[in-house]
Amino acid sequence: MTETLEQVLGHNKESSYLLFRYYLALDKPFLLRSELWDHWVEFCAERQQPCDLESNSLARLIHNAQEAVLCAPWLYLQLRPFVARTKYLRIHVDELQVEELSVSQYLQFKESVAKGQDGANQWTLEFDIGPFNREFPKLRESRSIGRGVEFLNRRLSSQLFQELGRGDQGLLQFLRVHQYEGQQLMINNRINDVAELRKNIRNAEDYLDEQPDHATWDAIGHDLQNMGFEPGWGRDVARMRETLRILLDLLEAPEPGTLEQFLSRIPMIFSIAILSPHGYFGQSNVLGLPDTGGQVVYILDQVHALEKEMRKRLHEQGLEIEPQIMVVTRLIPDAPQGTRCDQRLEAIVGTKNARILRVPFRHENGEVVPQWISRFELWPYLERYSDDVARELRAELGGRPDLIVGNYSDGNLVASMLAHNLGVTQCNIAHALEKTKYLYSDLYWKENDAQYHFSSQFTADLIAMNAADFIITSTYQEIAGTSESLGQYESYGAFTMPDLYRVVNGIDIYDPKFNIVSPGADSEIYFPYSDTERRLTGLHEEIETMIYGRPDENSRGQLADPDKPILFTMARLDRIKNITGVVEWYGGSERLRRAVNLVVVAGYTDADKSDDEEERAQVARMHQLFDEHGLDGQVRWLGVRLDKKMSGEFYRCVADRQGAFVQPALFEAFGLTVIEAMISGLPTFATCYGGPLEIIKSGISGFHIDPNHGSRAADIIADFFEKCRQDSDYWRQISTGAVERVRAKYTWERYAERMMTLSRIYGFWKYVTNLERDESRRYLEMFYGLQFRPLAQAIGR
């Protein structure tokens, strides 16, 4: 049986007292999980007592603490004994008395300590979405988090069961709302109630039994229309029969699998708007530019996969309708040449009917903003932008879209405004929530606001995540974290920005709106090095020059020993990506320098070419590291951007030389380069903070490294290469593990299938619960008007 906290302290009176005093004596107001543990280990070492979890219940208590706030004689603790379960308490250190606290009390104390004064203002605005969602069903088990749709299916089918028994009309009305350009779909007004629906399905089945399997709507539609049916049931008689049978089964005994199957067949999604305002959104020459990376790759791949899936589904239901997808981004008149970011409309290559629509940001006086604006500074423009987008979208699509997908904080906020105005289902994709990337970004928001404007961003996040009908995440840990770390969404559950507002219930990660749908890597571009027939051999000479060439205006370093394998890394040159970190580890590790050459594709070698403050600082740091460690003969730094085809072949060329890929980020939300490198067959070393922790099975399909322990990371990589020298099969073993892992878990086909099913189920859910959402919608509107708008308007003033 697990001990209560009182029992733990009771059994360890002396140690507890001394430990807590030890913590207080550090004279730090806050201790993070790792700090609490490291100081515990230190404390035990000094006292020569064991510190392990097995033999010591105090150790287990410390291990479960996510954070401590200290101010003698108090120690406030946020305990997270299990994934996604948190409680708050305080301990009077002298008395060893424990008291459980509300989240609000805990945050108030935290504020007062952060501000260095007694007593926080108890009248600070508290954001609490909880009461508005009280009636909505919630998951109970943390392992179910991210599988919202399964839960919702069960819930919806049992609700349907009860309501159909009472002659409910909900399903019937839902079937009746589907139309395409004035053409009624599914059923018409000859069917008036559920009993009639049942009867007419039976009649239709009898009728279809007499028809040849391959007959289409053109031949038999007229008769079906007389029975109350309209197009949308199937491309031929066999499929129509099947769809009718599924509906009849559903009416007989609603069951989750049948409900999902039926809803997945309803023709509901003909056009999609995908919002991605920031960065340079384009199809060429943009990747690697500031704020321009994985999100662009993700969306373009997503568009290809979704268009294929939408077309397939419409065709199967007998509708020869060409689906439309519009990626809406920002038009930047001053964009670099060759990016096309200054053009209003652009067809997406490889699709039939998907386009990029670029709408400019405007100043209050209506003037177009010509220059690129960092993702941290675009908040004042979004309200006007969303009105402009609504107008232009309607004009381009000939009506409203059937689904709106937001991307990142800015896109999600615009999506929530659009979805609200147009009455459309909203899906959010965060890609990366900044809050967990920057330590104390909430608590010390004032210190960072001039540079990052997190107050606006976190406010926008709260609004958009609560407004969304469903949220797609790439991994489980993005929602609920791991046993050691908070999830990105979980971190929005409770936090405080002193003197602004306090969040006591920001988002509930047990809400069934969360679904894990992981992206893939474009299989046309990223495939194993061993797939020799598909290799782009025409690029090999260029790649050879890139790797082994001499330094020039876009590169630094020349590899003196070309026979060594290559350790490759590629990313935007952001601080968080920690590319300078890996160069520093390499510089400091004799073993690694002996074993491999390092090839870096990132940023510019000339800082003057960049408009981005952070990037310029990283460029300077890289040069400094080259000089300090004398790296010019062992590291090749390419300050270029590889286009997709080139990057695919580049990974494979590194694999040809039995090299590896390293992704050293301080935090990586997902990490597309990780799956790209893996599917190319590269053993990959990736950060243990964020998505890669879930993507890679360490020791089987790659390795985790801790970016905060650089020399340990360098040793892990050096160990691998040394082992490969002793065991010629080892490299191939990890390489095969990497390829298999990506094939099994990360594909766009599965993504598109899931996404299309989810949009139907959540569309249905929105339809049946529409009225119940008004309260939260109103609350969010008020929060937008009273908090977000003034914060955003103050930027740049």
Ligand code: UDP
């Ligand atoms: N990328 C590229 N060429 C470059 C730099 C990056 O093609 O010069 C691509 C890379 O292949 C990957 C994406 O940009 O598809 C980066 O995505 P990731 O998720 O790794 O990181 P993000 O930039 O989104 O944080």
Ligand code: LCN
């Ligand atoms: C943004 C990030 O930071 C990456 O970790 C993701 O892989 C990318 O978006 C795509 O979702």
